[in-house]
Amino acid sequence: MNNINHETKITASELASLWMQYENDSLSRCILLYFINHAKDENIREVLQYALELAENHLEKVKQFLTQENYPIPIGFTNEDVTVEAPPLFTDTYMIVYLQIMAIHGMTRYSGAVSISIREDQRQYFIKCSYETMELYNRATNILLHKGIISKPPTLNNKQKIDFVKEQTFLRGWFGKRRPINAVEISAAYLNMQKTLMKIVLELGFSQVARSTEVRDYMERGRKLCEKHFNILTSMLEEDNLHAPRTFESEVTDSTVPPFSDKL
Structure with missing residues (x-):
């Protein structure tokens, strides 16, 4: 098995993941450059900078993959789509909230990309992206907790009993009698x-x-x-x-x- 050299072309699913990542990260790069230019809080700026480094690294890696496979590079978004010197449109609070939610979307996207990747280099790449995005989520959430910005989901009392669904009416949820x-x-x-x-x-x-x-x-x-x-x-x-x-x-x-x- 170790002597087999089985090179395969990139699949349509893998190409789709790379193409979408380039579009998304080129957009993220524009927004992050603008946010970093206006962020006043040093801790928030550091997390934004980390996110920018991830986006720029991803863009370069996708370019390498597509060039190797003789595919064109997406147009995406460029410096022409952002004016970093424009006055601030959002506060630091929103910047870190935005980053945390986008990290949640990123974790979902990358796990999906792993699940449709067959070639080993593609699987390893998107697994690495998943870990990076989990770290980004972790850093952003720590800032939100430390600064008291985040709203925690409700808690339930622990005095409840185990019960079972006995009728299909349970599936109606909030329709009819709630x-x-x-x-x-x-x-x-x-x-x-x-x-x-x-x-x-x-x-x-x-x-x-x-x-x-x-x-x-x-x-x-x-x-x-x-x-x-x-x-x-x-x-x-x-x-x-x-x-x-x-x-x-x-x-x-x-x-x-x-x-x-x-x-x-």
Whole structure:
């Protein structure tokens, strides 16, 4: 077995993972450069810098893979899509919240990339990306905890008994007569609420600085949809006297100078 040299072409699934990573990390690079230029808190700036180093390393690695396979390099996002000198649009608090949520998305994306990769070099690369992103999540979460920014999910009392689902009506959840929300549902709802809150602020900021009326309206539409979803999930928690995560709309400044292109 050790003497077999079986070189295989990169698969469509592996190519898709590399291509999407290049698009995502080229976008992240633009946002991180802008954030770093305005971050006042040294601890937050250090985590942002770590994230930027990861993104730039990933971009170079993807270029190597695609060049070796004779594929073109994606256009992605470039320095033309960011004006780092533009006035700050978000506070340091939002910057670290944004980074933590994007790390959550990254962990999901990279585990998915590993699961569809066959070639060993691709598997090893995305496994390494997974570890790096877990470290990024860890660093960002530590900052959020230390500064008292993060909202912890609700806790449940431990005086409950084991029970079993006896009727299919349990699957109806909150339709008709509502039953108490369970821990699995609380976990999913709370994580979705945290992601949604990050999006609300991002869309609020982008709608404030977008040059195109079409883009501005699109961002505003997205913000209203997110607020609707957030309110629905909040009502589910509040019915069982559980708290919702804190909001961050106040972390948008009053700047109207576009730091990013409408393309971004």
